[in-house]
Structure formats: C-alpha cells, structure tokens
Amino acid sequence: MSIWTRIAIAVVIVAILAALPWFGSDVVVQFGISTLILAVLAQGWNIIGGYTGYASFGNSTFFGLGAYGVAIAMVQWHLPFWVGMVFGAAMAVAFAILLGLPVLRLKGHYFAIATLALAQVVAAIVSNIPLFGQNIGLVLPPLNNDAMFYELALALLVAATLTVAWLTRSRFGFGLIAIRENEEGAAVMGVNTTLYKVMAFALSGLFSALAGGIQAYWITFLDPASAFDISLNVKMIIMAVFGGPGTIFGPVVGAFVLSAISEVLSSEITSVAGLFFGIVVVAAVVLMPRGLADIIRHFRTSGWRYFIQNVKAHRI
Amino acid sequence: MDLLAQVLINGILLGGLYAIMALGLALVWGVLNIVNLAHGAFIMLGAYLAWHLYHYLGIDPFLGLPITAIVMFGVGYAVQRGILNLIVRAPMFNTLLITFGIEVVLTYLAQLAFSADFRTINPSYAGSNIAVGPVVIPTVRLAAFGVAIALTVAMWLFLLRTKLGRAIRATAQNLVAARLYGVEPRHLYAMTFGIGIGLAGVAGGLYGTVSQINPYIGATLTAKCFAIAIIGGLDNPLGVIVGGLVLGIIESLAILYIGATFGDVASFGVLVLVLIVRPSGLLGRTA
Numbered sequence: 001m002s003i004w005t006r007i008a009i010a011v012v013i014v015a016i017l018a019a020l021p022w023f024g025s026d027v028v029v030q031f032g033i034s035t036l037i038l039a040v041l042a043q044g045w046n047i048i049g050g051y052t053g054y055a056s057f058g059n060s061t062f063f064g065l066g067a068y069g070v071a072i073a074m075v076q077w078h079l080p081f082w083v084g085m086v087f088g089a090a091m092a093v094a095f096a097i098l099l100g101l102p103v104l105r106l107k108g109h110y111f112a113i114a115t116l117a118l119a120q121v122v123a124a125i126v127s128n129i130p131l132f133g134q135n136i137g138l139v140l141p142p143l144n145n146d147a148m149f150y151e152l153a154l155a156l157l158v159a160a161t162l163t164v165a166w167l168t169r170s171r172f173g174f175g176l177i178a179i180r181e182n183e184e185g186a187a188v189m190g191v192n193t194t195l196y197k198v199m200a201f202a203l204s205g206l207f208s209a210l211a212g213g214i215q216a217y218w219i220t221f222l223d224p225a226s227a228f229d230i231s232l233n234v235k236m237i238i239m240a241v242f243g244g245p246g247t248i249f250g251p252v253v254g255a256f257v258l259s260a261i262s263e264v265l266s267s268e269i270t271s272v273a274g275l276f277f278g279i280v281v282v283a284a285v286v287l288m289p290r291g292l293a294d295i296i297r298h299f300r301t302s303g304w305r306y307f308i309q310n311v312k313a314h315r316i
Numbered sequence: 317m318d319l320l321a322q323v324l325i326n327g328i329l330l331g332g333l334y335a336i337m338a339l340g341l342a343l344v345w346g347v348l349n350i351v352n353l354a355h356g357a358f359i360m361l362g363a364y365l366a367w368h369l370y371h372y373l374g375i376d377p378f379l380g381l382p383i384t385a386i387v388m389f390g391v392g393y394a395v396q397r398g399i400l401n402l403i404v405r406a407p408m409f410n411t412l413l414i415t416f417g418i419e420v421v422l423t424y425l426a427q428l429a430f431s432a433d434f435r436t437i438n439p440s441y442a443g444s445n446i447a448v449g450p451v452v453i454p455t456v457r458l459a460a461f462g463v464a465i466a467l468t469v470a471m472w473l474f475l476l477r478t479k480l481g482r483a484i485r486a487t488a489q490n491l492v493a494a495r496l497y498g499v500e501p502r503h504l505y506a507m508t509f510g511i512g513i514g515l516a517g518v519a520g521g522l523y524g525t526v527s528q529i530n531p532y533i534g535a536t537l538t539a540k541c542f543a544i545a546i547i548g549g550l551d552n553p554l555g556v557i558v559g560g561l562v563l564g565i566i567e568s569l570a571i572l573y574i575g576a577t578f579g580d581v582a583s584f585g586v587l588v589l590v591l592i593v594r595p596s597g598l599l600g601r602t603a
Contacts, residue, residue, distance in 0.1 A: 055409045102592045108408050109351045113542050114591045117584040120539060124581040230535055234416050241413060275424040281417025285410045286402050314406035316501050 017154055021147035029146045031263055033218060036153035037211045039255035041236035042243070043160040044207035049237065050245035051167055052200045053180030054104065057233045058115030059208050061122050062092040064227035066209025067216035068126065071138040074217070076131060085213040092209030095122075096202040104197045107183075116233070123228035137223030140216060149218045156214065157252065160207045165248050176200050180246070238281050244293025253292060286311060318450040323568045325451050331564025332461035333526065335468050335557045337519040337537060338544035340512035343471075346550035347488040347508045349408070350400065353415040356537030357422035358513050362388050362520025363437075363529040364430055370437050377437045377525050378459060384521045385514040392513025396506040404505065419534055426531035437524040460522040465557065467518060472553040484508050536580065543587035562586075 021029050041063060048056050069088020073079040079087075103114050126132045167173030175196045178186035187193050216222050243254025258280065266273035287307045288295055298306055341355045352358075362384050369380040395418065403410055439456075446453045475481040486494040487504055495501060523529065523537075540563065548559030563583050570582030 049409075055412065057412075103588070106591055109345075109412070110546075110591055112409075112412055113351065113539070113546075114588055117539055117543070117587045120536070121581050121584045121588070124577060124584075128575070128577055231420070234413075234420065237413065238417075272424070272428075275421060275428075278417045278420030278424065281420065282399065282414055285406070285414040285417065286399070289403075289406055289410050311402055314404070314410075315402045316404040316505065 014154070014158060018151065021150050026146065029150050031259070033146065033150050033153050033214075035256060035259040036150070036157050037215050038235060038239060038259060039252045040153065040157050040160050040211040041208055041232070042239040042251035042255045043157065043164060044204045044211070045236045046164055046240050046245060046247075046251045047167065047176075047207075048200050048204040050240055050247070050251070051164075051173065051180060052176045052197060054197065054201075055108075055112045055237070056115045056201070056204070057112045057237070058117075058119040059204060059236060060228055060230060060232040061095065061115075061119045062205035062208035063212035063215070063232060064119075064122065064126070064224075065092045065095060065205075066212030067222055067227045068132055068138075068212075069209065070213040070216045071133070071140055071222045072131060074140050075133075075138045081213075081217055084217075085210060088213045089206055089209045092205040092212075093202045096205035097198055100198040100201040101194070104194070104201060116230070119228055119230060119233065123224045126228070127224040133223070135224065137221060137226075140220040140222070142220045143217065146218075149214060153211070153214050156207070156210055161248065161252060163203065163207075168248060172196065172199070177246075234281070235277070238277065238284065241291055242280070242284050242288075244291030247291070247293040250291050250293040257292070289314065319572070322451050323572045324565060325453060326457075327565035327568030328561060329453070329457040329461045329564070330526075330568065331561035332464040332557070333457075333519070333522055333560070334540060334544055334564050335560030336464035336515060336522065338541040338548070338556045338560060339468055339471060339553060340515035340519070341538075341541040342545040342548065342550050342553070342556050343484075343515070344509055344512040345545060347484055348396075348400075348404065348505055350404070350411045350415065350509075351408075351542070352509075352512070353412060353538055354419040354422060354534070355415075355512075355516055355541055356534035356539075357419045357426075358388065358392070358516040358534075359520040359523060359537050360426060360529065360531060360534045361391070361422060362517030363524035363533075364426060364435070364520075365517065366521035366524050367435050367437050367529065370439070377439055377521055378463065381463070381518050381521050384517040388517025388520075389510040389514035391510075392516075393506045393510035395513070396509035397502065400509065401502055401505060419538070423531050423534055430531060432530055432532075434528045434530050435524070436528050437521075439525070442525070454526075456525050460526055463522060464519070464560075467515070468553055468557055471515070475553065480507065539587070540583060543583055543590075546587060546590055 020032055024032070041059065045056065045059050048054050066088035069091050070081060070084035073084030073087050074081060099118060103111065103118065106114055127135045167176065175186065175191040178189065178191055179193055179196060183193055212227070239255040239258050240251040241254070242258055243252065244250025262273055262276060265276050287310060289310060295306065302309060337359060341352055344350055344352050365384045365387060366377050366380050369375040369383060370377050375383070400414070403414055442456055444455045446455060446458065475485055483494065483499050483504055484507070486497070487499055487501065491501060544556055544559035544563050546559070547562050548555030548557070563586065566586055567579045567583050571579045574582070
C-alpha cells in the first residue's frame with residue numbers, strides 16, 4: 001500500500017467515526033466517548049512508553065490534573081470550559097517538566113515504580129487541598145450534549161495520532177527511538193537525551209490531561225479516587241501493548257478492540273469485566289508480547305506457530 | 317514527649333511488619349529480576365486465608381501462620397512454574413505488566429469470593445496491652461513484630477547457610493554458572509517465588525491481626541514493599557528490616573505532625589526521594 005492509499009483509508013475511517021452521532025444510538029455514542037478517551041490515553045502513553053521506552057505507570061496523574069484543571073476553572077472560578085482545558089494542560093505539562101527532570105534519570109523498574117508512587121502522592125495531596133474540593137469532590141455544571149463530547153474526543157485522538165505519526169518521520173521522533181534502543185548510544189550521537197525525554201513526557205502528559213478535561217466535563221463529577229484511578233494506568237498500557245507499542249495505529253486499535261470486548265462482556269456477565277482485563281494482560285504478555293501490529297506482520301509467514309515461537313523465546 | 321515516644325514505638329512495631337511484607341518482594345526481585353506487582357495482592361490473600369482459618373476453624377492467627385505459609389508457598393510455586401517461567405527472559409516491562417495482570421485477577425477473585433467488606437482478625441487477646449512507663453505496647457503488635465523480625469533473620473540464615481539458600485544466591489549472581497553446577501532453574505525459580513509468596517502469606521496473616529483487610533489493600537502494600545526494598549537494598553534480607561523501620565517511623569511521625577491522611581504521602585515521598593538520590597537503595601551496592 002502506498003502512503004496515499006493509507007492516508008485515504010485513515011481519512012475515510014475518521015469521517016465514518018465523525019458521522020457516528022447522527023446515526024448511532026445514545027448508548028453507542030457514550031461508549032464511543034469513553035473508548036475515544038481511553039484511546040487518547042493509550043496514544044499518549046505510546047509517546048513515552050512505546051517510542052521512548054520509558055514505561056510510565058503514572059500517566060493517570062496527568063489525566064487527573066487535566067480533569068481537575070477543568071473542574072477548578074468551571075466550579076471554583078466560573079470560567080469557560082476551554083480555559084479549564086488550557087489550565088489543566090498547563091498544570092500537567094509543568095508537572096511533567098518539574099518531576100520529569102529527576103524521575104526520568106531512573107531506568108527500568110525504578111522509573112515505572114517511581115511514576116506509580118508519584119500518582120499516589122499526587123492523589124493524596126489533592127485530597128487535602130480545599131481548592132480541589134478535598135475528598136468530597138467537585139460537581140461541574142451539566143451539559144447534555146454527548147455529540148459535542150464525542151467530536152471533541154475524536155478530534156483529540158486525531159491530533160494525538162497525527163503527533164505520533166509525525167514522530168515516526170521527524171528528528172525528534174528518531175531521537176526518542178534512539179533513546180529507547182540505546183540511551184548511551186543516543187547521547188554519543190549528539191541527542192540531548194534529557195531534553196528529549198522531558199519533552200516526550202510533557203507531550204504524553206499534554207494529551208492525557210486534555211483527555212481528562214473532556215472526561216471531567218462529560219461525567220460532571222470529580223473526586224480524587226476517580227481522577228487519579230491507578231487502574232487507569234494499566235488500562236492505557238495494556239491497550240497500547242495489546243495493539244502494538246511504538247506503532248502509529250497500534251494503541252488506537254488496541255483501545256477499540258479491548259473496549260469493545262470489555263463492553264460486550266460487561267453487558268453479558270457484569271461482575272467479571274475487570275477480571276477479564278487481568279486475564280487479557282497475562283495472556284497477551286505470554287502469547288503476543290509485541291502486540292497486534294506484530295501479529296499482522298508475522299502471522300502470514302509463521303501462522304499459529306507465531307504464538308509458540310513467542311513463548312519459546314522468553315521462557316526459561 | 318510521652319506522645320513522641322509512643323509514636324516512635326508504634327512506628328517501630330509497624331516497621332517490623334513492613335519488613336516481613338517486603339522480604340518476599342525483595343527476594344523475588346533480587347533473584348528472579350521480577351518486580352512482583354502482585355505481591356500486595358498475595359499479602360491480601362494470605363490475610364484472608366488466616367481470617368478464614370480463624371473464623372471457621374478457630375485456629376489462632378499466630379498458630380495458623382505455618383498453614384498460611386505452606387498454602388501460599390504452593391500457590392507461588394504454581395504461579396511461577398505455570399506462568400512466570402514463560403516470560404522470565406522477556407523485557408522487564410512485560411514482567412511488570414504480567415504481574416500487574418495477576419494483581420488485577422487476584423483482586424477481582426477476592427472481591428467475588430470474600431465481598432468488599434472490611435474484615436479483621438480479632439482473637440480474644442486483641443485488646444490487651446503491656447504498659448512500659450508512660451508508653452503502651454499493644455500485645456498483638458508486639459507479637460507480630462517479634463514473628464516478623466525472627467522470620468527475617470531466619471531467612472537471612474537460610475540464604476547464607478543451607479544448600480537451597482546457596483543455590484538461590486548463586487542463581488541471583490550468575491544463572492549460567494549456577495546451571496553448570498547442577499541447579500535446575502525452572503524448579504529453583506519456582507521455589508524462590510514460592511518462598512517469596514509464602515512470606516507474603518505470613519505477612520498477610522500478621523497484617524490481618526493489626527489492621528483491617530479488604531480486597532483492595534494490595535496495590536498500596538505493593539508500593540510500600542517496593543519503597544522498603546529500595547531503602548534497604550536487595551543484597552541482604554537484614555536490609556529490609558532497616559527499610560521497614562525507616563518507613564514505619566516516618567509514616568507514624570508524618571501522621572502525628574502533618575495529618576492523618578499524610579502517612580502514605582510521606583512514605584511514597586521518601587520512596588521517590590531515595591530513588592532520585594540513590595537508585596540502588598540506601599544500603600545497596602551502587603549498580
């Protein structure tokens with residue numbers, strides 16, 4: 001497929017998705033909004049986790065800060081929604097830069113757990129600040145316009161995906177991939193690794209925060225437990241990994257597929273939807289550690305042996 | 317001043333419990349290079365096991381600890397042999413994800429089986445205290461502290477002196493060389509993970525006697541265990557005693573001087589600080 005065919009297919013898919021509120025039912029549109037928000041989170045994680053190779057378990061912090069930006073602006077200061085989005089995004093980017101500088105010096109397990117701990121610290125601090133509504137939470141003015149939230153989330157997902165596409169062909173993106181493959185090597189080749197890592201972290205945080213802002217206004221209620229939900233990290237990561245980390249469309253496809261399966265399961269057998277996520281994580285890591293994108297690439301040549309080869313490659 | 321002494325005592329007693337919680341995590345991490353994000357969930361399972369032993373069979377929580385340990389050892393052995401051995405050589409990120417997946421599964425299974433209600437293990441002697449001057453020491457906490465410290469020291473001797481302990485340490489240092497000397501890695505990894513989970517089970521049984529349990533305590537406990545392992549380093553089981561005591565005292569002081577909700581903030585704040593200043597742990601070797 002030439003590059004133009006691919007772009008044409010992508011444009012058609014986006015157009016169909018954008019038209020959904022006119023022919024889909026309310027339930028479908030609401031499912032669409034939550035799926036699109038998760039897809040943005042997965043795509044945002046893809047920038048720091050997939051391309052830069054830093055497994056952040058703390059992106060929910062950005063999501064929560066973005067959500068609180070909107071909630072504080074609208075409830076406490078009576079400002080319009082878009083000001084809240086800017087405020088939330090600014091908080092997330094500032095947080096990413098300030099904490100990214102020390103935390104991004106860590107590698108591997110240490111980085112993953114430090115970000116996880118940071119998410120818990122921020123949640124605990126926020127629940128003690130009156131401006132953030134403490135533990136009681138904030139109630140936003142309701143807006144009954146699901147179509148608008150849907151289009152907003154879709155636009156954000158398109159923007160995030162275009163950014164990731166830009167990464168695959170820009171100097172900045174190649175710098176990030178170089179850091180993922182060999183950080184010392186990248187530094188020797190003249191990549192300013194600290195700057196690049198912090199920028200990737202901030203970019204990742206920016207998209208997560210905007211997704212959080214949309215979520216807050218859509219749900220119209222916000223408290224620390226829902227804004228800084230730790231399990232959100234696992235969701236976005238497993239969606240990105242399921243689809244294919246470090247690819248343009250992998251995280252989006254992963255988010256759509258997993259949300260759809262989870263939605264079907266939770267309407268059929270309500271109590272096990274969460275259990276399902278855990279089992280998918282375990283099965284996906286064992287059988288397809290490089291995601292759907294890698295299966296599509298290799299399944300034609302190796303068939304079902306693909307899964308056995310994956311297991312053989314990593315077992316002891 | 318009496319208040320401060322009391323808070324310090326509470327912190328130290330809590331710290332001993334923290335030490336045995338983190339011991340299994342540090343062992344698995346050091347030998348298998350797997351940071352087990354499901355460790356807290358296994359502690360939770362151990363707590364529920366001890367709770368059931370006490371409530372349905374009337375077995376004293378402290379006397380029931382060996383049963384809990386053996387059952388949890390079996391669970392751990394099976395999990396490593398059946399699942400984790402398949403991904404031991406995968407990138408570090410995949411091992412984090414898979415243990416997170418196991419954590420989610422265990423939490424949901426616990427919620428389905430035991431409901432989300434808070435439970436406590438309340439033996440008849442739960443309320444008794446020992447007064448030492450102005451300071452009051454709760455008997456149960458003292459006993460839990462004693463068991464925790466004794467087991468941690470026993471673990472240290474086990475790794476240092478026994479054949480299995482030496483094989484585990486050898487594998488941690490050099491897998492290929494250990495194999496040449498006849499160590500069967502699949503079995504040994506499963507034994508190590510089983511011991512780690514058995515320790516988590518004991519920690520859970522002790523935790524249930526001093527605190528409330530519900531299916532969701534796992535994630536926070538994992539993060540605390542990680543903090544302790546980082547502070548203490550992975551080289552020596554005695555390091556986790558130091559790490560546990562440091563964390564227990566800092567948490568108790570933060571609750572006293574800053575506010576009740578800041579206990580967790582303080583411990584995770586310490587974790588982040590230690591990571592930034594000394595990524596290999598306060599007592600660990602530099603990597």
